[in-house]
Amino acid sequence: MNPFILDPILRRALEEDIGTGDVTTLATIEPGTQASAELVAKDNFVLAGINVAQRVFQLLSAETAFEGLLADGQAVKRGDVLAWIKGDAAVLLQGERVALNILQRMCGVATLTASFVREVADTRAVIVDTRKTTPGLRVLEKYAVRMGGGGNHRMALYDAVLIKENHVAAAGGITAAVSRARQHVPHTQKIEVEVRNQKEVAEALAAGADILLLDNMSLAELSAAVALVGDRAVTEASGGVNLETVREIAETGVGLISVGALTHSYRAVDISMLFT
Numbered sequence: 001m002n003p004f005i006l007d008p009i010l011r012r013a014l015e016e017d018i019g020t021g022d023v024t025t026l027a028t029i030e031p032g033t034q035a036s037a038e039l040v041a042k043d044n045f046v047l048a049g050i051n052v053a054q055r056v057f058q059l060l061s062a063e064t065a066f067e068g069l070l071a072d073g074q075a076v077k078r079g080d081v082l083a084w085i086k087g088d089a090a091v092l093l094q095g096e097r098v099a100l101n102i103l104q105r106m107c108g109v110a111t112l113t114a115s116f117v118r119e120v121a122d123t124r125a126v127i128v129d130t131r132k133t134t135p136g137l138r139v140l141e142k143y144a145v146r147m148g149g150g151g152n153h154r155m156a157l158y159d160a161v162l163i164k165e166n167h168v169a170a171a172g173g174i175t176a177a178v179s180r181a182r183q184h185v186p187h188t189q190k191i192e193v194e195v196r197n198q199k200e201v202a203e204a205l206a207a208g209a210d211i212l213l214l215d216n217m218s219l220a221e222l223s224a225a226v227a228l229v230g231d232r233a234v235t236e237a238s239g240g241v242n243l244e245t246v247r248e249i250a251e252t253g254v255g256l257i258s259v260g261a262l263t264h265s266y267r268a269v270d271i272s273m274l275f276t
Contacts, residue, residue: 001052005139010056012136013098025093035089035275039082039103042270046114047076048147049106050083052140056099061091073110073147082271089275096273105137106144108266113148116246116259125250125257128153128236132260141263153258161185162213164194174200178207192236201225205232214254215239222252 039053047070054066064087070076085092116127127150133141142152154160163177171177174193181191192211193204198221204212205228214225216239226235236256237249249257 001139001143003055006052006055007059009136009140010052010059010098010102013102014056014059014095017098018094022090022094025090029089029093031090033089034087035092036084036086037092037273037275038084039100040272040274041076041078041080041082042272043076044078045076045107045269046110046148047074047082047107048072048110048144049103049140052106053083053099053103056102057085057087057091057095060095061088063087064091064095073149076107085273092273092275100271100273102137102140104268104271105134105266106140106147107271108268109141109144109263110148111269112266113145113150113262115243116257116262117149119243119246120250120257123247123250125237125254126151127246127262128256128258129262130238130258130260131156133263138263145262148262150259150262151256153256161189161191162194163192163209164213165196165215168194174203174209175207178204178209182208194238195225197221198224198228201228205229209233211236211256213238213258219248219252222249222254226253 050068050072054068057064057066067084070082120127129142129145129150130153145152154162161181168174168177171180178191178193190210192213193209194213194215195201195204196215201212211234212229213236214222217225222237229235235254236258237254238258241249241257241259246257
């Protein structure tokens with residue numbers, strides 16, 4: 001992960017937690033004391049962010065030794081040791097909570113994503129994320145989605161055109177919105193339009209949209225939209241997606257299924273750092 005993006009995130013988290021100093025460690029640990037520790041899984045999950053955890057400790061001290069024993073994307077079982085750490089005891093104690101907070105959340109995202117991916121196995125659908133991420137942690141959560149076997153939707157407002165209902169209302173209609181977008185974006189950039197019924201599907205196709213976001217449609221409506229679109233555009237289902245409904249949605253033939261829950265409703269996994 002690009003350190004120019006990652007390091008400011010981790011530095012802010014460390015500053016928030018350590019502030020003017022770790023008073024407990026300063027009061028109880030002799031300066032220069034060396035220690036060894038291991039990161040231990042207390043759950044079954046998909047690993048994501050082991051190198052991010054490593055970077056936390058190394059930002060505090062480049063002398064910290066960190067050996068990851070498993071790779072991102074691997075399945076982890078309760079009791080597995082994820083990494084060994086060795087260095088100044090104060091550094092290990094000061095980095096512990098930030099490293100675990102981030103690692104536990106990234107693994108939670110990857111694990112939930114993997115559950116959705118398994119549900120749509122053997123269909124053409126790809127599970128993708130949304131912008132419904134934790135402020136400040138988007139790059140980490142979207143990386144974790146990839147480690148869980150999913151794909152990334154747009155990163156932010158700056159890297160893709162997604163014309164939604166409020167854009168359509170303000171622009172004066174789907175046709176007008178797509179036309180204006182074509183005048184402003186390069187030929188390399190695709191245009192996606194949110195549509196809510198078959199009439200809007202037809203209008204977006206006629207306007208030349210590259211991707212259609214089929215918003216909160218029933219299974220029958222999704223199937224009809226996919227049939228109408230054919231290979232003229234990419235179809236994406238959104239809304240009402242959960243682990244109970246995602247398989248039926250995938251079986252309508254849509255190409256993408258966007259799931260906000262991947263990054264807003266995951267459960268952080270349980271990982272501990274234990275001195276050895």
